[in-house]
Amino acid sequence: MTKTVAELRSELDRLDAEIRTARQREVGGPLDQITDLMSQWSISLDDVSRHFRHRFGMEASDALLRRTDDPELTAFLTRAVRHILSDDPAPPACPRCASDNTWLVYRSSGYHPVPTFCCDACNRTFTRLHGTSIQNLPNKEKLFEFLPYLAHQHPLDSVAAEMRVTRATVMSWLRRLRALLWTLDPSGHYVARVRLGQKPARRERQFPY
Missing domain, CATH: 4.10.860 (DNA Excision Repair, Uvrb; Chain A)
Known part of the structure; x- marks a missing residue:
């Protein structure tokens, strides 16, 4: 009932x-x-909207993998961001002290977009976002749509216009995702493949002999 x-x-x-x-x-x-x-x-229109924005973002990223210049880079970041934003209630290790003695406090909901956990060792709560470069990033639901642009040498203004966000937002996403890549891959292999915002190389003038 x-x-x-x-x-x-x-x-x-x-x-x-x-x-x-x-x-x-x-x-x-x-x-x-x-x-x-x-x-x-507590299921509200906001919850439904959040669910479908998140789901659409993931599906959009899957579709755009076929249109990116670097499917490997896009897939690598997509997996990482999906893990960070996951609604999996299984407690991960504490990002502060690395203790495995953690437990679930809140499942993901309209009030808690991602699960919240608590560490018995340091007696503090955390989420999978804690300590990552995208922790306080706004418009996270658009990240999956944005990821394929990283491999393209497009001007920031054109990407902002296509995604209907500000240039400052695109710049923030770019900076935060580059930082995330450095964390995930300190070798710099993947961050070196980010081309968004780079200016085309100047062609050397050819002089006739």
């Missing part, structure tokens, strides 16, 4: 009170119940 919003809110208040009075290691059960209850009544 579907519960009303009022009934769900009442249960949430009760469970929230239990959590506040319980020790940290005893909150797993009530916390999971709260997460499940929230998923029953």
